[in-house]
Amino acid sequence: MNKPVLTVSHLSRTFLTGSRPVPAVCDVSLTVGSRESVGLVGESGCGKSTLARLITRLDSPDAGTVTLCGQDITRLSGASLRRAYRDIKMIFQEPRASFDPRLTLGTSIRVALHAAGFPRAKQTEETAHLLREVGLESSYADAQPGDVSGGECQRAAIARAVATRPRLLVCDEATSALDVSVQAQIMELLRTLGQTHGMSFLFISHDLALVSSFCTRLYVMRGGKIVEHGATGHVIRAPRNPYTRELISSVLPVC
């Protein structure tokens, strides 16, 4: 395999709320290669979102390292972390909540361009271009996040994410809040964008069917640990872990 975009090794995070510690992520290691789509599946509460926040450094791990494009970002902060953020973006589950309710979609995208040092004179033009790229008319730039549908809002979120041409897109249940037909459109959009821009994906979901059609490799997570990983077809056809078997038979009864 070529040089990985993301390498996560022995990552752990324990929350200390309430009476006893909650080990949300324990000793997780995974890699995402260049232009590769990797899936991460697991039931609700198994620590997927926590892991996504650790990978994107929105939260800091207790132990382990995150290496992005060859750079260890685990201890980065301030300006150097902001520079590293150009290579990684995240798509969230609830598209409307990922936009400032006060700003128009266009303003939010321009803010992202501005933060990445994009020349001010070309920002409006580039915003329209990005919106077209995700299949929205440029008039959507003037819409408030509350005024558009969930699918359209998620498209705008994708436009904002690809504005800085990241190497890796972490999608945390990016289509779970959308209905099935819109889900398929968004997946198709991500696939196309991934190909044109050479992006890699870490696709997090509890929907095994969706993930297996999109990803070439799969990690199965349970109780904060990776219990199984391998090529998608391999994991689905010949799961070694009893939990994976259970998960597969509940989603894909024919297999």
Add this chain to the structure above:
Amino acid sequence: MRTANRAAKLRLAVLLVLVAVLCIFCLAAPSLLPNDPSQAHLLAAKQPPSTRYPFGTDWLGRCVCSRVLAGASTSVFSALTIVGLTLAVGCAVGIVCGYFGGVVDTVLMRVVDIFLAFPGMVLALAVAGMLGPGLKNAVLALAATGWPQYARLTRSYVLSLRQENFIHAARLNGQSPASILFLHIFPNAVRPVLVTASLSIGGTILNLAGLSFLGLGALPPTAEWGSMLADGRGLMQQAPWLIFFPGAAIFLTSILFNLLGDSVRDVLDPLDSQRKQYK
């Protein structure tokens, strides 16, 4: 916001015009006075309303109408100053505590806890008592005891905003902490706090009148509605106009500001617009 309906916006516009009219009226009041508000005419004491004295005269023969008009700017502008001061200080403290956290947060929030442990008016009385009577001191006392409430409120909004995905997205954009603070956190946190502030203007007019009523507000030559009530209450039977007119003035202005506060909430309340968003 876009999601607020037209009727609410229209109502807010009408109330804002009324408040603007009130403020202009307060500024213009000195030239509208039928008589000199502090000129005593002992021969014309306790006269009922007449054409010469529209609201009657007090026990010293001073024109009540002139005193009510002259007191308007004292009450309204002092109340607005108090709310402005509490809002500015409270917001600043709340944002610093909520966004930066750490030792500063712990220390400032303990101070806030101490303030909030006492009933507001009792604390204001104590502070005003320490500073001595006078309008400026009454304003300071009410401002000094009002800000902790806003600090608490702003801090809680900032803390919940920090968990929002759009703040996460802003960090991933590579925006600097200052950009996140001034572009996203501050404008979103200040909206609900502004609503609370506008709802409290009416109450502040009452509190200020209350301090003056107790003799801790405006000093005698200055006309102020609360102290007029206090002075007139002994003569309630003989000269009811002494308390009726200042009372009505307090009532009407505080009602106006309460309606304004309600209307600001209808238009700005983020919870409400969010509820509409997820429908």
